[in-house]
Amino acid sequence: MQNSVQRPDITEREEFAATLAALGPQAPTILPGWDAADLLEHLLLREGGAHLLVGERLPGPLGRRAAESRAARREVPWAEQVARFRQGPGRLSPVGRLDALTGQAELLIHHEDLRRAQPGWEPRRLSREREDDAWRALGLMAPVSMRVRADVTLVSPRGGRRFGSRRAAGSLRVHGEPLELLLWVSGRDDVARVRLHGDGAARRALQDGRRGL
Structure with missing residues (x-):
């Protein structure tokens, strides 16, 4: 697709x-x-x-x-x-x-x-309205869908959203378009096109934590 x-x-x-x-x-x-x-x-x-x-x-x-x-x-x-x-x-x-x-x-x-289960899929170029929807959804979903002992900052062309953890083991930045970040916070790691930057402790916390509802 x-x-x-x-x-x-x-x-x-x-x-x-x-x-x-x-x-x-x-x-x-x-x-x-x-x-x-x-x-x-x-x-x-x-x-x-x-x-x-x-x-x-x-x-x-x-x-x-x-x-x-x-x-x-x-x-x-x-x-x-x-x-x-x-x-x-x-x-x-x-x-x-x-x-x-x-x-x-x-x-x-x-x-x-x-x-994204179909052969040859590529990310969609969303309209401005749906980009807004994805960015708003991200702000609402991330706090309840991420259970990670790390400070996570989600970075997109729209700006950044930081989500802290009380017992953070490290910090992590995740870069991508709003829809890709929305897929990532919902646990779709295999298909979300994002870039992760963080220290070893944060990456381990990511592996030990969970995302998704």
Whole structure:
């Protein structure tokens, strides 16, 4: 998948839906054990089926009905599932409000989970609006997704964000575009194109710590 310039009037959801439609349900993702169908199911349940995840854990008929409903959702034709995702969670949905607050963080990350599992992928050149989304998402996610005993400074063309640790063993600087840094703080080391600079103690702390939600 080649690098492309983003049109500012195309939303992340619309482009993500186009990628899903083009690649199909069996396309791989970078998430272990998940293909595109699993990823889309996760997104649709998140936006309008969280009760099924809870229901499946219940004993007896309630649990069975929830499991049957979830199985029926998986049998819906791919194009219809993608169309449902493209429509979004609705104006009053708490998920929609959360995505607006976090700068579409989950959509940005999961879109790359799919894109970067394909042969020949290259980083996207995001529109100004989506660069803003990724930078805002980074500021919100990094404090809760990084558990590292090091002072970490994330550096992008937008500037820098420093995140301290009470028991820091060293300091670390991570350089990259906002989306690449967002992928890095979420633990996508294999595909995040970043540059790390830090002392040995900080690098060891990075290996011993964790990132991701």
